Amino acid sequence: MPADFQSTPFRTNADRSRNFEVGVLPYLDAAYNLARWLARDDMDAQDVVQEAMLRAFRYFDSFHGTDARVWLLAIVRNTFYSLRAKTSPVGMHESFDDDVHTVADEQPSPEARMMLATDVGSLQKALEKLPHPLREVIILRELEECSYKEIASITGQKIGTVMSRLARARERLKTELTQQPSEARRHDVQ
Structure with missing residues (x-):
């Protein structure tokens, strides 16, 4: 955080x-990155960030913390979900069941698999297929480099929930990335 930032009452x-x-x-870039991955659309992400920045400015007087990044990302996340709830039909919400999405095996981590045989395009496609709860934790952890504690603060979840969702997100990514068409696998091997 910049040295001259003060979260004290303002005179003017x-x-x-x-x-x-x-x-x-x-x-602002981190806010847009999170919004883009949640919304899956550039224009919607811009709308989310614009609304989130307005909310952040409006409630800036109430910010008394030490980490404005975490505070802003939480506002972006909450803004996305509140705007989504207003515009999405009831049937459009993705279902997510913690019991169904469990980690099944103990094979190499998704990071190791990704380093071996993926390109950015296939990774983006795999991320797009993740349900929102899984996508947001992996984006916050791997792309925004938030700690588990920061993710828990941003999402309003317990650290254990964050950790289990992150494990499931990595497992789903691994599954998506290893089920590429045979032509792509042959190309990767050569």
Whole structure:
């Protein structure tokens, strides 16, 4: 976090705006990245980030924490889900059952598999296929490099839930990435 950022009461609107710019705006790219992966669409992600930034600015006086990045990512996540609830038909919500999506085997990690035989395109396609709860934890952990504690804070989940969802997300990615068409596998081997 920049050194001159202060989460103290503001004397003027100019102080408030300056502190917001210094403390929150550096994380705009991270906010867009999370919104893009949740929304799966550039235009929707832009709308989510715009609304999230408005909410962050509106409630900036209530921020008394030390990590503006985690605070902003939580706002982005909550904004996405609240906008999605307003616009999505009831039948469009993905179902997610913790009991059904369990880790089945103890083979090499998805990271090791990805390093062996994947390209960015197939990884993006595999990420797109994950249900929202799994996609958001893996994006926050692997792309945004958030700690388990930060992810738990952003998502409002317990650390154990974050860890189990991350394990299931990695397992699903591994499954998606190893079930490529035979032509792609032959190409990767040669």
